[in-house]
Amino acid sequence: MKNYSINIKPFGKRAVLIEWPKKVDESILEDILDFSNSFKKLNLPHWEMSAAYNSLTMVNHVEDVDFSEMELLIKKCYDNRVTSQHRNERYLWRIPVCYDPEFAMDLEEVSNSLNVSIKKIIDLHTSNQYTVYGIGFLPGFMYLGGLPEELEIPRRKEPRLAVSKGSVGLAGKQTGIYPQDSPGGWNIIGSCPIPIFDAKLDNPCFVNVGDKIQFYQISKAEYDLHKIETEVGIYKLEKSPLHA
Structure with missing residues (x-):
C-alpha cells in the first residue's frame, strides 16, 4: 500500500480538509476511501465525511474541532490504515x-x-x-x-x-x-x-x-x-x- 503525502488543514470551526496529491488517479481515490473507512471504525460521534477526487472533507455537526488534536488523530489513523473490503x-x-x-x-x-x-x-x-x-x-x-x-x-x-x-x-x-x-x-x-x-x-x-x-x-x-x-x-x- 502506497503512502501519499497528505496535507491536513482546518476548514472552519467544525471541519477539517485533508488533501492528497492534486491529480485524478483511482489509486488516490482508493487511498481516500481506505482512510475514510479506517476513521469510521473509531466510532467517533457526529462526524460526516465527503470525498472528492483528491480530498476528504470531515465535518463535526455538533462540536468545534480542536485542530491540533484532530491533526494528530488523523495522522495516526492514516499511518495505521489498512486496505479495506469497501470494494466489495x-x-x-x-x-x-x-x-x-x-x-x-x-x-x-x-x-x-x-x-x-x-x-x-x-x-x-x-x-x-x-x-x-x-x-x-x-x-x-x-x-x-x-x-x-x-x-x-x-x-x-x-x-x-x-x-x-x-x-x-x-x-x-x-x-x-x-x-x-x-x-x-x-x-x-x-x-x-x-x-x-x-x-x-x-x-x-x-x-x-x-x-x-x-x-x-x-x-x-x-x-x-x-x-x-x-x-x-x-x-x-x-x-x-x-x-x-
Whole structure:
C-alpha cells in the first residue's frame, strides 16, 4: 500500500480538509476511501465525511474541532490504515441515456468542435466505465472521471440559466448528470430518464463515491417508457458488484 503525502488543514470551526496529491488517479481515490473507512471504525460521534477526487472533507455537526488534536488523530489513523473490503460494497451501474436531438442540445456543436461524428461521440460515451470521484455541486450530482480524450471539451463560454433535470453533459475531462433543474455550463449531449436523487427516499442518492457508471443508449420511445416505469415505481436500475 502506497503512502501519499497528505496535507491536513482546518476548514472552519467544525471541519477539517485533508488533501492528497492534486491529480485524478483511482489509486488516490482508493487511498481516500481506505482512510475514510479506517476513521469510521473509531466510532467517533457526529462526524460526516465527503470525498472528492483528491480530498476528504470531515465535518463535526455538533462540536468545534480542536485542530491540533484532530491533526494528530488523523495522522495516526492514516499511518495505521489498512486496505479495506469497501470494494466489495461498490457497484457498476448501467444508466440509460437518450441522445435524441430533443435532449442533446449541444451534441451537434460538440461534434463540430471536436471534429468527431455524432455516432462516434455516442459510441465513445457509452463504451467507457466512469468512476464516481465525488458527489456535489447539487445533491446527487456525480463527478465522473474516465472520459475518453476524444470527448474532452471546455465548459460552455456562457452557462445556461436553466438546464433540465436528467441532462447528461461533458465538461473538461468529466461527464455527469444534472439531478435537478438548475443553471449549468456543461455541454448537453443527452438525457437520462431515471432520477439520480430523490429526497423522499431514506437513501436519496443510490450511487456512492468509488462506484462506476456505464451509460447505454436508448431510443426516445424507451426514454418515455422508462419515465413512466419510474413514476409508477417499477423501473429497476441494472447494477453488478465491483470486486478488487
